[in-house]
Amino acid sequence: MDVPPPEIAYSRMRWNAPLSLPHAESLLHQLQLADAATLVDLGCGWGELLLQAAAMHPALHCEGIDNQAWAIERARGATVERGLAARVRFRLQDATTWDGSAHRLMCIGSSHAWGGSSQALRALAARSAPGGYLLYGDGCWEHGRPPADAVAIFGDGVLRLGDLAAEAVAAGWRVMHSSTADLREWDEFESSWRDGREHWLRTNADDPAAEELRQLVERRLREYLDVYRGVLGFAYLVLRK
Numbered sequence: 160m161d162v163p164p165p166e167i168a169y170s171r172m173r174w175n176a177p178l179s180l181p182h183a184e185s186l187l188h189q190l191q192l193a194d195a196a197t198l199v200d201l202g203c204g205w206g207e208l209l210l211q212a213a214a215m216h217p218a219l220h221c222e223g224i225d226n227q228a229w230a231i232e233r234a235r236g237a238t239v240e241r242g243l244a245a246r247v248r249f250r251l252q253d254a255t256t257w258d259g260s261a262h263r264l265m266c267i268g269s270s271h272a273w274g275g276s277s278q279a280l281r282a283l284a285a286r287s288a289p290g291g292y293l294l295y296g297d298g299c300w301e302h303g304r305p306p307a308d309a310v311a312i313f314g315d316g317v318l319r320l321g322d323l324a325a326e327a328v329a330a331g332w333r334v335m336h337s338s339t340a341d342l343r344e345w346d347e348f349e350s351s352w353r354d355g356r357e358h359w360l361r362t363n364a365d366d367p368a369a370e371e372l373r374q375l376v377e378r379r380l381r382e383y384l385d386v387y388r389g390v391l392g393f394a395y396l397v398l399r400k
Contacts, residue, residue: 165230167355167359168356170358172351173207178395180211186338195292197263198264200267202224203265206223208267221247231250261286262291265293267295277329279295283330289400293397294398297318299318299319299339301391309387320392333398334398345388346388349383359372
């Protein structure tokens with residue numbers, strides 16, 4: 160069992176990506192949802208961005224797909240609480256096995272499910288209707304060659320921002336809009352990631368797993384502040400098929 164369980168570990172996070180609410184609203188606007196009937200989020204997590212889209216567009220029908228049962232349960236609970244159950248549904252399923260087609264897609268931080276950025280962009284292109292739009296979010300190196308200690312943490316599969324956009328074009332997309340998370344969004348993301356775990360530590364100090372978790376939280380803070388803050392970026396691309 161994970162310690163703490165993910166429903167607690169991620170409880171202080173709005174979404175599992177460095178993204179502010181104004182930035183999210185801007186991205187959803189760029190997705191041209193007013194002209195769409197449906198929106199599908201592949202790898203939706205607990206569905207907060209999908210719920211924001213549904214709230215912004217009362218005629219929009221939405222579907223979220225994720226393979227984490229706890230996240231789908233959280234998403235379904237929020238859907239009922241916000242009175243959106245008639246237009247939003249969540250399905251427990253591996254996003255890579257979804258074989259539908261949609262004019263509006265989202266995939267934020269889930270490229271690993273397909274094996275990497277280029278594979279994900281090609282797979283998503285195959286699921287987009289002609290003329291369709293995709294809001295795609297992925298980690299990237301923002302400024303040239305990354306330092307070796309950052310690569311040691313995140314691996315060599317992370318692309319530079321320009322290379323990520325080039326992979327999108329090679330997969331059959333046109334880049335309509337691009338932006339990256341700013342440092343304030345990153346700081347909030349990292350702080351909220353730690354916050355859920357710190358909350359568990361405060362109330363479970365005598366748990367046998369507490370010391371290992373405490374070391375993990377402290378190591379991640381050091382790595383963020385000393386290694387990848389301002390080095391690892393997160394790109395949001397609005398793409399058109």
